[in-house]
Amino acid sequence: MKLGIVGATGEVGRKMLKVLEEYKVKVDEIRLFASERSAGKEMFFNGQKLIVEKLSEETLKEGFDYFLFSAGASVSKKFAPIAAESGATVIDNSSAFRMELDIPLVVPEINAHLLKEYRGIVANPNCSTIQMVLALYKLHERYKIKEIVVSTYQSVSGAGYKGINELLEQENGSKEFQIFPKQILHNVIPFIGSIEENGFTTEEMKMINETRKILNDPSINVFPTTVRVPVLYGHSESVFVTFEKEYESLDVVKQTIASGENVKVVDEIITPIDVEDSDITFVCRVRAFDTKSVMFWNVADNIRVGAATNAVRILVKHSAMNGVM
Ligand SMILES: NC(=O)c1ccc[n+]([C@@H]2O[C@H](COP(=O)([O-])OP(=O)(O)OC[C@H]3O[C@@H](n4cnc5c(N)ncnc54)[C@H](OP(=O)(O)O)[C@@H]3O)[C@@H](O)[C@H]2O)c1
Incomplete structure (x- = not known):
């Protein structure tokens, strides 16, 4: 699985990394994105050092299976559709797409069935x-x-x-x-x-x-x-x-x-x-x-149940239901 985290340096992004580690999610490649402010910053995942990259349209198209977006609604509105059109499933923490009719709004304990055979943007609800x-x-x-x-x-x-x-x-x-x-x-x-x-x-x-x-x-x-x-x-x-x-x-x-x-x-x-x-x-x-x-x-x-854990649970369920490993 190739995974990108957008907003990795934020409260939710950092907790996503921690929850992914705790849940032992098997990731072959992970890339971290934030704004220019944090580009070059070092972060760690399972002991591996990662350098935060500035988010750009081009990198979103580099064959990712999943993106976890957590950088606010305006970033999601601009970049999440590009990532989804490039074939990735995007789990978005912002409010940008939650009320779109064709976008599932998922709390996995309640409506994980919506993830079956679904590709595109999945919205994570408000905390x-x-x-x-x-x-x-x-x-x-x-x-x-x-x-x-x-x-x-x-x-x-x-x-x-x-x-x-x-x-x-x-x-x-x-x-x-x-x-x-x-x-x-x-x-x-x-x-x-x-x-x-x-x-x-x-x-x-x-x-x-x-x-x-x-x-x-x-x-x-x-x-x-x-x-x-x-x-x-x-x-x-x-x-x-x-x-x-x-x-x-x-x-x-x-x-x-x-x-x-x-x-x-x-x-x-x-x-x-x-x-x-x-x-x-x-x-x-x-x-x-x-x-x-x-x-x-x-x-x-709120950072775990209301955001990071819910997003990681969506990712785990989606990958198991749709055979994306
Ligand atoms: N906190 C909560 O309880 C909670 C709960 C549910 C949902 N959410 C949602 O999750 C999202 C993130 O919340 P948060 O609490 O983690 O916010 P935060 O702590 O303010 O972090 C924001 C993250 O977004 C990045 N970012 C900002 N502008 C960017 C840009 N132009 N391009 C790329 N990255 C950019 C920041 O990077 P820099 O380090 O470069 O600034 C940082 O990594 C929001 O949409 C929020 O509504 C939050």
């Missing part, structure tokens, strides 16, 4: 959406979800290495902010992305549209409030969900959530620090007043 649908998909299969009300508590790493640096610099006394719309240190910012005409933000619209696409049900109503909090890694969500069918008991609800792949329901309280570097979506505080709605708290590592 907050991935951990929410992982906690919900088994409930949807069993009770059919009508409505989801969700508030997110999203870490600064969701905005990449520049988001992390902004919080760390404010911890060291800086009063400046560029990445976030207000000071994030000692604060909570109740919107992520830009506010659209309908009052919802771009990040919230992603949660609405992507949830419907992944769960393959446009009738689900999603009401998100996306919030940035001064946490380094790990997104949390408070989720309230209503169903068409009545459920048997809260215990059965818990068992149903936990029957999801890579999802754990726990009795103890889980916080972002507890899940750093984990590939599991954790659910706790499952509670209710009736048998047609339920509330819970869910936490996952």
Whole structure:
């Protein structure tokens, strides 16, 4: 397998390399790409030294089987189609193609079947959406979800290495902010992305549209409030969900959530620090007043579950299903 990583020096790109190593993905050749800023930088994969290259159209055409793209939507829009037209399967972490009708939006635990005999661009969903649908998909299969009300508590790493640096610099006394719309240190910012005409933000619209696409049900109503909090890694969500069918008991609800792949329901309280570097979506505080709605708290590592691990899992499934080795 010949693999390229675009955005290899970023938060998600670096974690992709780590997850590929941990999952022992067999790669014959791997090349790393970033912007001019990082060209020439040394990185390591399985102990092998690699030099980061500046991304160019020409290199994308050099017979790659797969690309993992993680360099933002504008880079993906320009370069991913070129890579796909040259025969590679592109797994794209950005928002560029997620809502295109003919592009699969994949969380492998839920809809890996879409990868069978597929070539081209595969979209990786938004991080907050991935951990929410992982906690919900088994409930949807069993009770059919009508409505989801969700508030997110999203870490600064969701905005990449520049988001992390902004919080760390404010911890060291800086009063400046560029990445976030207000000071994030000692604060909570109740919107992520830009506010659209309908009052919802771009990040919230992603949660609405992507949830419907992944769960393959446009009738689900999603009401998100996306919030940035001064946490380094790990997104949390408070989720309230209503169903068409009545459920048997809260215990059965818990068992149903936990029957999801890579999802754990726990009795103890889980916080972002507890899940750093984990590939599991954790659910706790499952509670209710009736048998047609339920509330819970869910936490996952946004860089892994919400990005790098999901992308690597897509790659592993796609290569196994389609015999690309
Ligand atoms: N962080 C998350 O939780 C998360 C979750 C899901 C999806 N995503 C998505 O994943 C992507 C990357 O996020 P991130 O958090 O890893 O961001 P990041 O830490 O800011 O890293 C961005 C990467 O893109 C590269 N890059 C920037 N401009 C480029 C260009 N013109 N040509 C080639 N490479 C370029 C950067 O290279 P340099 O080193 O040269 O700057 C760096 O490797 C984004 O689309 C983001 O929306 C992120």
